Amino acid sequence: MDAADRPQGRAASGSDPLTRVLVIGAGFAGLWAALGAARRLEELCVPPGSVDITVLSDKPFHDIRVRNYEADLSPCRIPLADVLDPAGVGHITADVTGINAHTREVMTSGGQTYHYDRLVLASGSRLVKPDLPGLREFGFDVDTYDDAIRLQLHLQQLADGPATSAAAAVVVVGAGLTGIETACEMPSRLRALFVRPAVAPRVVLVDHNRFVGSDMGVSARPVIEQALADNGVETRTAVSVAEISAAGVSLSSGEHLAAATVVWCAGMRANSLTEQLPVTRDRLGRVAVDDYLRVVGVPAVFAAGDVAVAKMDDEHVSVMSCQHGRPMGRYAGYNVISDLFGKPLLALRIPWYVTVLDLGPAGAVYTEGWDRTVVSRGAEAKVTKQTINTRRIYPPLTRDRADLLAAAAPDLQARP
Secondary structure (H helix, E strand, O other): OOHHHOHHHOOOOOOOOOEEEEEEOOOHHHHHHHHHHHHHHHHOOOOOOOEEEEEEEOOOEEEOHHHOOOOOOOOOEEEHHHHOHHHOOEEEEOOEEEEEOOOOEEEEOOOOEEEOOEEEEOOOEEEOOOOOOOHHHHEEOOOOHHHHHHHHHHHHHHHHOOOOOOOOEEEEEOOOHHHHHHHHHHHHHHHHHOOOOOOOOEEEEEOOOOOOOHHHHHHHHHHHHHHHHHOOEEEEOOOOEEEEEOOEEEEOOOOEEEOOEEEEOOOEEEOHHHHHOOOOEOOOOOEEEOOOOEEOOOOOEEEOHHHEEOEOOOOOEOOOOHHHHHHHHHHHHHHHHHHHOOOOOOOOOOOOOEEEEEOHHHOEEEEEOOOOEEEEEHHHHHHHHHHHHHHHOOOOOOOOHHHHHHHOOOOOOOOO
């Protein structure tokens, strides 16, 4: 039975004594918050049926979002039933549109209202699409699984159509981590699709910064630049996009890039549900949380993942990544239940930071520290990246309650 049909998953009436924990979002932070809460209930020997944990998500899946730049997305969508049902966590497919922190209610686009005793906001982030001529009409992205599939189908249609140079040309806008990974993977994807000799794939990476991978630091830049060159990716830096059309991209420099595909990878912002809370937000739209993932100034509300800005150490705050979202979720789940029952909460601190960037056939680059010092590159780093992408960030897929709750422990993984 789908969790949406379970009585305990529905909105509570005023006389309902059941204690309710709602988790908004089923991404890396939301999934692990829900499982972490279920684990903490078991640790405290809370009688079954006295506390309901329910996840509200606009899709009945946990998507491995960070893999959306890859060609094969078949392993990237996990039914929530496989990972929440065994743990006794309810899940409802619904688009949350409002949060009333005063009445402790959550509203959905379908008109339902759900009461909560404690709330974990983990609704993630979204790609920022500026009001740029042609972007919404002709642009693609890999922000969500559905977006990535749409791009995949578009490329296949081009490959099946007339053999033109523009059909096999892709412009990737934004040379941050997602843009670099998308661009590095694209030439081999195009070669596999456009098998006719007359069509030569072309990939161009565009960014307004002077250098690609500006967020990766000075140490990694030469590795990234060499990988792009080895993969056959052209770059255009210190320029912006002026217009996108069916024929390609016009740049601020006056150059026109003929391409039938434009992939937008520039800029992220926290889900707009953060605007429903009566607090200030940072430049990325994130709400401030304390050491225990409680939203500062809003009783009974926790936040984790891309919607929250949390201290990782005395100098640095969290970034929008599964590296931080997963432990933030686990700790939020542990703490939301501990808070309900007046038990001590756990402070989250992550004393290390790493970045592993996929560089397609050229391998990968692995850095450590907030200054992103290169530790390994090429084939060696690629093995680390593949381990992360295919195993480390996945929940157990055994449908076994014990496995799932064990994985939800509020422990910090070692460096990859």
